[in-house]
Amino acid sequence: MVTRVAVLDDYQQVAAGLADWAGRLPGAQVTFFGEHIAGEAELVAALEPFDVVVAMRERTPFPRAVLERLPRLRLLVTTGMRNVAIDLAAAADNGVTVCGTRSHASGTAELTWAMIMGLVRGVAADDARMRDGGWQGGLAQDLDGEVLGVLGLGRLGARVARIGAAFGMDVIAWSPNLTEERAAEQGARRVDKAELFAAAKIVTVHMVLSDRSRGLVGEPELSAMRADGYLVNTSRFGLLDPDALRRALESGRPAGVALDVFDTEPLPRDHWLRSAPRTLLSPHMGYVTGKSYRVFFADVVEDIAAFEAGSPLRAL
Secondary structure: OOOEEEEEEOOOOOHHHOHHHHHOOOOEEEEEEEOOOOOOOHHHHHHOOOOOEEEOOOOEEHHHHHHOOOOOEEEEEOOOOOOOOOOOOHHOOOOOOEEOOOOHHHHHHHHHHHHHHHHHHOOOHHHHHHHHHOOOOOOOOOOOOOOOEEEEEOOOHHHHHHHHHHHHOEEEEOOOOOOOOHHHHOEEOOHHHHHHHHHHOOOEEOOOOOOOOOOOOOHHHHOOOOOEEEEEOOHHHHHEEEHHHHEEEHHHOOOOEOOOOOOOOOOOOOOOEEEEOOOEEOOOOOOOOOHHHHHHHHHHHHHHHHOOOOOOOOOO
């Protein structure tokens, strides 16, 4: 029987060229979906013929209601080793094996710094002014000697912290289980959360989203930020309280917010953030790099081949 494979959310239409699909999966029929499929009914209709589905991170949710309506599905591969948009219990109940892939860690940390620099140097505003026939109009901010506050000093947060130190910044950090020793290893000082938001010129968020961390950055944190401070979130939008964020932007504090993640993705055309003041927006590009995708799709093909051979790899 021919294995039918669906590759979802191939926005850049590059997945076919980034792995040896034909060589590793001879005889398989692979279909690449370049457009996001919104809505459970539409998703089920599109995926009914497929034995294997490849999900790009959390772009497409797979709740129980979807998995129960895909009786042919045998394998669901997600890029990365964590995907809160997949109901793993429902997958197991419906006989669906879920596997992950390795990842290339630097992309999101690098985008974090692109967004920080975009904020403090006013890159987007300068570009728009130039294209409109103008010249200088704003006064850029400095990083050297300023305070970088890292919320979550895990793998990504630690990378961001080390780069901050290279810019000559005083790096402070907080997370619920962070120790002084772990912070010092990454060139940071552990402080409490209130001090971090009050002291930092830049607050950058790198926490895992969970029931415990949802809405972690809310009214008290945002109102405590410096008037000239900036907030950057390349992790998960749910870490922010959206109502508190909207009020903060409308009130003029903090000075700017950069977001690479959103509550609904792709972001609807009429979403309030598209017209929010003092924001720098990126369409969830943190992991969207050539190196990341080569790791993702090479492992995807390996996962499918291993599953077909009866020895699943990287099962979640």
